[in-house]
Amino acid sequence: MTAVHGQCDPRFSRVREVFDGHFAEGEELGAAFAVFLDGEPVVDLWAGVADRHSGRPWERGTPALTYSCTKAVTATAALLLAERGLLDVAAPVADVWPEFARGGKERITVEHLLTHQAGLPVIEEPVPVEEFEDQAAIADRLAGQAPIWEPGTAHGYHALTYGFLLGEVIRRVSGRSVGEFVTAEIAAPLGLELWLGAPQDVAARAARLSAGERRGTAGTAEGTGTAEGTGTVEGTGTAGGAQALSGAAPDTAPDAVPRVSGAATPPGDPLTEMSRAVLDKDSLMNRALGNPPIHLLKGGANHPVMLRSGWPAVGAVATARGLAGFYRDLVAGRILRPATLAGAVRRRVDGRDMVLCVGSSFGLGYMRPALTFLTPTAGAESAFGHTGMGGFLGLGDVEHGLGMGYTMNKMTGAVSNSLRAYRLAEAVYGSL
Template sequence: MADVQGTCHERFGPVRRAFERNFDELGDIGAAVSVHLDGETVVDLWGGVADPATDRAWTRDTAALVFSTTKGLTAVCALLLWQRGELDLDAPVAEVWPEFAAAGKGAVTTRHLLSHQAGLPAFDLPITVEECHDADLVAARLAAQAPTWEPGTAHGYHALTYGWLVGEVVRRVSGRRVGRFLAEEVTGPLGLETWLGLPLELEPRVARLQPMRLDDLAAIQLDERTQALTAALLDPDTLTHRVFFNPPVDLNGEAFNSPALHQAEWPAAGGITTARSLARLYGELACDRLLDPATLDAATTPIVDGPDRVLIVRSSFGLGFALPSEVVRYGPAGRGFGHDGAGGSVGFADRRAGIGFGYVMNQMGISLGVDERVDGLVRAVYAGLGEA
C-alpha cells in the first residue's frame, strides 16, 4: 500500500479512499489529486514513488508532465487576450501572423485554431523532436503548409500543432512567448507551480513517466469506443498516425522524460504542474475569477461536436477546452470543461458546483477513453458534493 499523505476535508473522505484504491488495485505508482471548492483547497493528496529507478518518493512538491492537459493552459492565454480586446477570434490569423496566409489559409481564424478546425493537425514533412524545441522553426513550417481540409468545414484533433499555432498567435499579439505569458499573467499572479518551459534547476522535482502496462494495452484493443482509433494509430497511411507519430514519439511517454523537452515550449503537450496548481487554476475558472463569465460562457459552448477526423470517435470542443463526449467525462452531470492528457492526467472545472479538479501521475494509463483511476476519483468528488 502506498503511503498517501496530504489533507482531505472530512466530506471528501471518498476521494482519499478512491486515491488509495488507485495504488492498491489500479496500478498507480506515483500520483497526486487535488480539489478546489469555492476558493478553498479541500483535497490535496499525494503518494507513491516519483521515480522507481531511484526510489525517489512522490512528495508535496513533485510535479509531472501532463501532456494535452497543457492545452487548457494555452487556451487561457488566448482567452485572456480576447477578453482584453487585444485579440479578435474571428479575424484572419494572417492579420497578426502574415506568413500564415500562405497555401490557402488566408481565411483561417483563431477561433478555428482553438476548436481544431484549421486543417493542420499533422506536419506534412518529417520533423524531429529536437526541431520541435525551436518554436520559430515550427511556426514557419506550419505557416507554409496547406490545410488537410477546408478550414471551418470539419474538425480533427490537433494533438501537437494546436499548441504551436495558438502559441504563435499569443506571441504575435502580446510580444511574449506563450510560456512567458502564462507565467506573467496567470501562474505567477496566482502563485501556481505550473510551467511551460521548466527552469533547469526545477528538473529534480519532476516525476519520471512509466510505460503503459500490458493489461492497459489489451484493454484499449477491446474497447469498442476506441477500436477504430487504435486501428488508425497503427496504420502509417492514416492521418491519425501522422498526427501522433510525427515527430517520432511513442505514446508511452519516454520521449517526454527528456529535460530538454521539459525546458522547451510544447504548448499542446509539454506543461509541467502539480495537481494542487491544476485544481487551483480550474477552481479560479469555476468561480469566474480568472476569466469573466461572458468569456467562459463563450469558451465552454460547443463550437464543434461530432465525428473527429483524427480521433475517429465523436469529440466536442469549445474555445480551447474539451467538453464532455463519449470519451471525455468531466463529472457525472456532463457539465464540466477542461482538458485531459495522454496517460491519465486531467484538469477540469464545474462552474455550477464551484470546483476545480486536478490529477497528475507518472504511470501511463489508458490514453483513449475514460481512465478508471480518474473516473473513480471524480465520482468520489461528486459523492462528497452530494451528487453521486
C-alpha cells in the first residue's frame, strides 16, 4: 500500500480517506492535495512517485506542470494591471497592441480574450519548435489572422492561444512577460511555490507526467485529454491535437473516445459530439489543441523547453500547496481587491462551447461551475478557478473561505477513471 504523507485536520478526515483510496485503487502514480480554510492549512497531503521510470518519490516540494490551471493565474495578472488603472478590459486589444488591428479584429476587446470570445482558438500556420520559447513571435502569427467567428457572439475554449494573446497584452502594458510579472507581483511577495517559466532547479524536481496504464487501444499517441474538466470530459486522443498537447510518456495509449462511467451517450448528446471531435483531426478542438505541436518534443510536456517557457495558457509549474495558496490569497483579498474579484468571477459566458462541444462557463478568465468545471452542489454558485488537462484542479470559494490545489502525474484519459479532483473537492465541501 502506498504511504500517504503530510497533515490533515481531523475535521477533514474524509479527504484523507478519499486521497488514500485513489492510490489503493491504482488511480494515482504520484499526487498531492492541499486545502486552506479561512487562510489556515487544513489539508496538505502527498504520496507516490514523481517519476514512474526512476521511482523518484513524490515529496512535499514536488512541483508539476499544471496545464490550464495556468489560465487563472494569467487572468489574475491582467486583472491586477486593470485594477491599477494600466489596462482597460473593456477596451480594444489594439489600443495596447496596434498590430492586432488586422483581419477584422479591430473591435476585439481584452474581455473577449479573457472570456474565450475572440474567435481565435487556432493558430493557422504550424509553429516550428524553434519558436516555442518566443511568445511574441507566436502572438504575431495570431495578430495576422482573422477570427473564425464574429467576436463576442459565441465562446469557444482558446486552449493555447488564450495565453499567447493575453500574454502579449500583458507584455505590452507591463513591459514584462507574464512569468516575470507573476513572479514579481504575486508569487514572490506571497511566497507561493508557483512559476511560469520554471527555474532549472524547480524543473529538475518536477513530476514527470504519464498517461497511466495501457488499455489495449492501437496507436502510439501520448494523448491524455481534450477538455479539461475535473474529470467529466477528459476524452483522450490517438488523433490530432489531443495527442499533440499531451505530456504523457510514450509507453501508453489511452482510449480515444470519452466515456461516461457505465452509460452510453445518445445521439446528439454533447459528449457524443465531443467524441466525434476528438477523433476528427480537422475538428476545431484538435486544431486548437494541436498547435504549437508539443508532441514534437521528446517527452512532450516533460521536455525542459515546456517547463521553462512559461506559456501563459498551460505552462504554470506549481506544487499543490502553491496552487492552493494562490486561491487562498485571492479569496483573502491579498492579490486583487474583493470587488475586483467579485466582478471577475461573475459569469460572462455560459452554454455550448464552440471548441469543446459541451457546456462551459467563464468569468474574466476564471472557470465557473459547468460540465467542464464539475463542482459539488455546495459550491455550485460560489466556486471559481480552473482545471488542467489530465485532472489538475485549482479552486477558490469566497463564500466558504476555501483555496484548493490538486496536482498529480497520472494523466488519466477515461472519464470513468478521472473524477479524482471532484471526489476530493466533494470531500472538502462535505467536511465543512
